[in-house]
Amino acid sequence: xxxxxxxxxxxxxxxxxxxxxxxxxxxxxxxxxxxxxxxxxxxxxxxxxxxxxxxxxxxxxxxxxxxxxxxxxxxxxxxxxxxxxxxxxxxxxxxxxxxxxxxxxxxxxxxxxxxxxxxxxxxxxxxxxxxxxxxxxxxxxxxxxxxxxxxxxxxxxxxxxxxxxxxxxxxxxxxxxxxxxxxxxxxxxxxxxxxxxx
Ligand SMILES: [Zn+2]
Numbered sequence: 001x002x003x004x005x006x007x008x009x010x011x012x013x014x015x016x017x018x019x020x021x022x023x024x025x026x027x028x029x030x031x032x033x034x035x036x037x038x039x040x041x042x043x044x045x046x047x048x049x050x051x052x053x054x055x056x057x058x059x060x061x062x063x064x065x066x067x068x069x070x071x072x073x074x075x076x077x078x079x080x081x082x083x084x085x086x087x088x089x090x091x092x093x094x095x096x097x098x099x100x101x102x103x104x105x106x107x108x109x110x111x112x113x114x115x116x117x118x119x120x121x122x123x124x125x126x127x128x129x130x131x132x133x134x135x136x137x138x139x140x141x142x143x144x145x146x147x148x149x150x151x152x153x154x155x156x157x158x159x160x161x162x163x164x165x166x167x168x169x170x171x172x173x174x175x176x177x178x179x180x181x182x183x184x185x186x187x188x189x190x191x192x193x194x195x196x197x198x
Pocket of ligand 1: 116119185
């Protein structure tokens with residue numbers, strides 16, 4: 001009884017909650033629709049575009065620069081390959097809950113590959129404790145391997161970071177990181193696969 005009274009007598013709160021959740025949904029959709037349009041563009045062009053990436057060995061050694069076709073898969077194919085959490089984050093630009101992922105507190109040596117396409121993205125050598133609850137790096141392994149995207153979702157202007165080879169959403173880039181770059185690549189653990197140094 002009390003709850004229903006509250007609902008009917010205080011419509012402002014209900015409306016505010018609705019607006020907040022609508023804004024969040026629209027924000028997520030804004031980034032997603034941008035990403036989706038690229039998939040549509042690729043389909044229209046008849047072939048995936050070529051991208052330049054740098055290959056690394058599992059021990060983190062830089063091997064060579066290659067030109068490869070961007071990896072394009074359908075929603076169903078990605079869903080089959082990934083956990084539902086990794087699918088939501090990498091393919092629909094979701095964000096994992098802080099301190100919930102596998103890697104924010106990982107201090108082993110090794111490299112981090114893309115969970116979707118295995119491209120080498122980050123190294124433990126540039127990982128630092130940001131206190132945010134997300135794995136944070138001050139540089140990628142190779143600038144070519146990550147792509148920065150302007151993201152205006154959630155009423156904020158941020159820089160989203162995607163995997164160059166497969167367009168997986170990885171996280172966001174901020175300029176409050178440590179020396180020497182002052183950058184903070186704030187990543188989702190679910191977007192990454194850690195390969196320990198043997
Ligand atoms: Zn990838």
